[in-house]
Amino acid sequence: MVLRFVSGNEAVAYAVKLCRPEVISAIAITPASAICERLVSLIASGELKAKFIEAEGEHSVMSVLQGASLAGCRTFTATSGNGLSFMNDVVYSVPNMRLPIVMTICNRPLQAGAFSFRADYSDSMSVRDSGWIQLYVENNQEAADTIIQAYKIAEDERILLPVMMVIDGWFLSYLSEPVDFPEQDKVDDFLPPFELKHMSFDPEKALYTGLSMELFLMESRLVYNNLMEQAKDVIKEVGKEYGRRFGREYGLIDTYMCEDAELVLVTMGSTSGTAKAAVDKERARGIPVGVVKVRSFRPFPREELIKLSENAKALVTIDRSLSYGASGPGQLFDEVRSALYDLEKRPMLMEAFAGLGGAEVPEERLVDLIEETWNAYVSGRRLNRPIWVGFFDGSRNVIM
Amino acid sequence: MFVVRSYSRGGQGAVTASTLLGTALLYEGKYATSLGVYGPVRRGAPVTVFIRISDKPIATKDWPKQFDCIIVADPKIEKMMDITEGFKGGGIAVLNTRANPEDVQLKIKPSKIGVVDATGIALDVFGPAAIPVTTTAMLGAFSKTTGMVSVDSISKAVKEMWTGSTAEKNVEAVRRAHEAVKVIEL
Amino acid sequence: MGENIEELLKKIPVGGVSTPAQRGLPLRTGLWRTLKPVIDKDACRRCGTCWMYCPDDAIKKTEEGFYEVDYEYCKGCGVCSEECPFGAIKMVREE
Numbered sequence: 001m002v003l004r005f006v007s008g009n010e011a012v013a014y015a016v017k018l019c020r021p022e023v024i025s026a027i028a029i030t031p032a033s034a035i036c037e038r039l040v041s042l043i044a045s046g047e048l049k050a051k052f053i054e055a056e057g058e059h060s061v062m063s064v065l066q067g068a069s070l071a072g073c074r075t076f077t078a079t080s081g082n083g084l085s086f087m088n089d090v091v092y093s094v095p096n097m098r099l100p101i102v103m104t105i106c107n108r109p110l111q112a113g114a115f116s117f118r119a120d121y122s123d124s125m126s127v128r129d130s131g132w133i134q135l136y137v138e139n140n141q142e143a144a145d146t147i148i149q150a151y152k153i154a155e156d157e158r159i160l161l162p163v164m165m166v167i168d169g170w171f172l173s174y175l176s177e178p179v180d181f182p183e184q185d186k187v188d189d190f191l192p193p194f195e196l197k198h199m200s201f202d203p204e205k206a207l208y209t210g211l212s213m214e215l216f217l218m219e220s221r222l223v224y225n226n227l228m229e230q231a232k233d234v235i236k237e238v239g240k241e242y243g244r245r246f247g248r249e250y251g252l253i254d255t256y257m258c259e260d261a262e263l264v265l266v267t268m269g270s271t272s273g274t275a276k277a278a279v280d281k282e283r284a285r286g287i288p289v290g291v292v293k294v295r296s297f298r299p300f301p302r303e304e305l306i307k308l309s310e311n312a313k314a315l316v317t318i319d320r321s322l323s324y325g326a327s328g329p330g331q332l333f334d335e336v337r338s339a340l341y342d343l344e345k346r347p348m349l350m351e352a353f354a355g356l357g358g359a360e361v362p363e364e365r366l367v368d369l370i371e372e373t374w375n376a377y378v379s380g381r382r383l384n385r386p387i388w389v390g391f392f393d394g395s396r397n398v399i400m
Numbered sequence: 401m402f403v404v405r406s407y408s409r410g411g412q413g414a415v416t417a418s419t420l421l422g423t424a425l426l427y428e429g430k431y432a433t434s435l436g437v438y439g440p441v442r443r444g445a446p447v448t449v450f451i452r453i454s455d456k457p458i459a460t461k462d463w464p465k466q467f468d469c470i471i472v473a474d475p476k477i478e479k480m481m482d483i484t485e486g487f488k489g490g491g492i493a494v495l496n497t498r499a500n501p502e503d504v505q506l507k508i509k510p511s512k513i514g515v516v517d518a519t520g521i522a523l524d525v526f527g528p529a530a531i532p533v534t535t536t537a538m539l540g541a542f543s544k545t546t547g548m549v550s551v552d553s554i555s556k557a558v559k560e561m562w563t564g565s566t567a568e569k570n571v572e573a574v575r576r577a578h579e580a581v582k583v584i585e586l
Numbered sequence: 587m588g589e590n591i592e593e594l595l596k597k598i599p600v601g602g603v604s605t606p607a608q609r610g611l612p613l614r615t616g617l618w619r620t621l622k623p624v625i626d627k628d629a630c631r632r633c634g635t636c637w638m639y640c641p642d643d644a645i646k647k648t649e650e651g652f653y654e655v656d657y658e659y660c661k662g663c664g665v666c667s668e669e670c671p672f673g674a675i676k677m678v679r680e681e
Binding site: 003139176271 | 422431432433434435441457459465
């Protein structure tokens with residue numbers, strides 16, 4: 001156990017190093033640059049035995065990793081916002097080929113214009129349909145732990161799907177806090193060397209990938225969706241094993257004070273931490289509120305939320321992105337509402353937005369949010385318009 | 401929880417210094433979070449670093465609005481912005497200035513002021529520079545003024561981050577400021 | 587705070603357009619300075635090297651053909667002092 005005071009970017013870099021990647025390619029983009037800069041520095045000093053392949057753009061970066069992964073290499077890259085957009089084409093073909101690439105996304109807005117560089121989920125949300133597993137982290141410790149689990153999940157033979165580890169750009173990637181890193185030998189024990197079995201580069205056994213597109217058009221889509229559903233079990237298994245070996249257990253969700261909570265905030269990312277602090281304040285005032293953190297957004301933990309709704313009477317989702325014109329329009333809200341629709345007894349479901357465009361999420365505004373939604377719940381008058389947390393430079397919430 | 405806001409300019413090393421502080425606190429069994437907030441990344445531009453210090457892990461990740469302590473690593477910053485915004489009355493101010501502590505005028509009255517000529521120390525230790533690295537010296541001043549962390553822990557953190565003359569010079573800057581800082585209670 | 591949110595939303599500029607175009611001038615980068623250049627008029631030969639090299643256009647030509655530093659914007663980078671062929675510019679500590 002090595003305890004270090006590190007930024008989110010550094011935490012990811014050192015965790016990746018522990019996983020012994022073989023090929024890394026990257027383009028520097030705020031707020032993710034330091035991850036691959038650190039990895040390149042470790043390669044240069046000889047501490048990390050990997051190959052760094054330069055590329056001129058993120059589209060090429062993902063193409064390089066795709067090739068390396070097909071050749072049986074463990075791979076890694078990190079990007080944000082428009083960098084993710086630039087590789088969009090290849091991002092979709094990676095799960096098709098069943099390649100267990102691991103990528104870190106330091107969230108950065110796509111919706112807020114070129115010079116917004118703090119977290120908003122419009123980038124990771126833009127590829128939620130792609131077939132990449134998406135795991136969101138609450139703090140830097142989770143970032144390090146999730147990287148190590150990501151490789152185990154991705155490379156599981158039942159799955160062989162790529163994993164996106166998503167960390168709030170700037171608010172976590174630039175924030176420093178203590179992180180406990182496991183020892184190399186323990187990680188080696190947890191993560192055996194990678195071997196890709198369905199592809200080979202043997203000239204005697206020439207194989208072609210990507211052809212089956214015209215052969216099983218409908219059927220393949222069902223297969224891939226089933227893989228995603230099965231990934232739920234794998235994510236939970238790996239999370240439990242990680243807990244046994246390293247002392248911190250993980251799942252599809254994480255709950256805080258939900259056992260006796262009537263009102264539950266549904267959060268993702270760093271907002272979860274701030275929400276827990278807000279919950280502590282409101283609990284001191286007697287309000288039975290808790291937090292459920294959605295860690296795995298893809299596959300979405302439908303069953304866990306249904307189970308939670310057996311006790312929770314009111315849920316408030318907090319989205320950090322929205323799909324303009326959608327029913328929600330928040331994506332998390334739409335997932336939760338859809339998951340709970342078939343229940344005979346549905347909790348009161350309300351929607352909030354916080355941190356859009358890279359705005360900061362003030363703890364005091366989450367305290368206000370708990371007050372506003374608690375009042376709505378006890379009065380039986382559901383807020384049927386979203387609550388926009390922290391309008392006007394974080395000074396107030398607006399219901400509109 | 402002890403909340404600090406550090407004011408400096410890009411190139412003075414505030415984010416690095418906050419990492420040293422967090423590491424030093426970790427040696428002493430304390431938890432901290434630190435986050436630099438600034439616009440486009442460039443030398444000279446104003447940089448704020450938010451630091452939270454606690455005995456327990458810190459869950460909240462928002463930007464603090466109220467501060468128990470302000471560290472001002474450059475004497476001209478107060479002309480660019482209000483360094484007392486959010487500063488709690490009766491807090492601690494650690495300032496880089498050649499003024500005497502008795503002559504320091506702050507809009508919000510602190511309970512304690514520590515002043516040190518960190519610019520002078522930095523120019524002396526690191527040599528002439530358009531933007532001298534004053535923030536490691538300010539850590540030494542912070543240590544003496546607040547007592548939140550020992551100068552030995554900071555020096556240990558410096559030697560873990562760097563080797564050779566970089567480490568030596570930074571340790572010198574930290575210790576000289578620790579010696580030279582004038583602290584008064586109000 | 588009873589202001590009309592709708593009215594405030596209308597004030598957001600269409601298409602993210604920002605005005606005015608010349609946004610740099612109000613930012614007094616002279617405040618970023620630690621060391622300031624001081625030109626010794628007796629040593630100055632009016633060659634114009636400092637004026638040419640200043641990256642921030644912070645050295646202005648006077649009517650007599652001498653050069654003076656615009657301290658509102660000079661960031662104290664020291665290039666003028668470094669480049670002056672006659673050693674007429676010294677970087678001194680300001681405060």
